[in-house]
Amino acid sequence: MTQNSPDGHDLTFVTALSEGEHSALLEFEKRCRPLIRHAFGRAYARWRPDRPVEADDYVQDFIGFLFEDDGRRLRSFAGKSKFSSWLYTVALRYFHRAMSKVARERRSQAVLTLLPDLAQSTPEQEAERAQDANLLWSAVSRLSASDQLYVRLFFVDGLNATEVATTLGKRTSAVRMRKMRVMEKLRSFLVGDP
Numbered sequence: 001m002t003q004n005s006p007d008g009h010d011l012t013f014v015t016a017l018s019e020g021e022h023s024a025l026l027e028f029e030k031r032c033r034p035l036i037r038h039a040f041g042r043a044y045a046r047w048r049p050d051r052p053v054e055a056d057d058y059v060q061d062f063i064g065f066l067f068e069d070d071g072r073r074l075r076s077f078a079g080k081s082k083f084s085s086w087l088y089t090v091a092l093r094y095f096h097r098a099m100s101k102v103a104r105e106r107r108s109q110a111v112l113t114l115l116p117d118l119a120q121s122t123p124e125q126e127a128e129r130a131q132d133a134n135l136l137w138s139a140v141s142r143l144s145a146s147d148q149l150y151v152r153l154f155f156v157d158g159l160n161a162t163e164v165a166t167t168l169g170k171r172t173s174a175v176r177m178r179k180m181r182v183m184e185k186l187r188s189f190l191v192g193d194p
Helices: 008-018 022-047 055-067 083-114 123-141 145-156 161-168 172-191
Strands: none
Touching: 008 022, 008 083, 022 055, 022 083, 055 083, 123 145, 123 172, 145 161, 145 172, 161 172
16 A cells, blocks of 8 residues: 555455455555544544444454455445555445444343233233224325325335335435435324314
């Protein structure tokens, strides 16, 4: 890795690295691990998880990810930029995905802790759940047919935004925005707003 503009050294280094050459691996460890750790720090700062995570575990997971395919991922480096720039970008994307997954899992866990234990339910709790389900279905029935389709795809079929976008031939960002709007409508129906 050089500090200058991209040249043959970066390409030679990455080729040696992808082939598992010992000297290249040592150079990678010395020069790249701090860069990867910095990328993790940026991702961590953006997501600000509610509980601390172990940075070294994430850094090691990324390095494993980088090398897990016998160097194919490394060989995708074309030498059009410095290797350090390429590596930083790949690491940052990896950590953003990892942090968003942690955030989603934590939100899911938080929701699950609020759900009652169905095995320990009383007849009163079952009646309350049935009433809640009726209220929810009533709210869903007030949605337009296209909004109901989104509800079905997300919550009945269990698709994520990317899968819904592929199914409907729409952009993922548009699907996420529509989901938020549908959820707002449902919320307003459930709290009694017109």
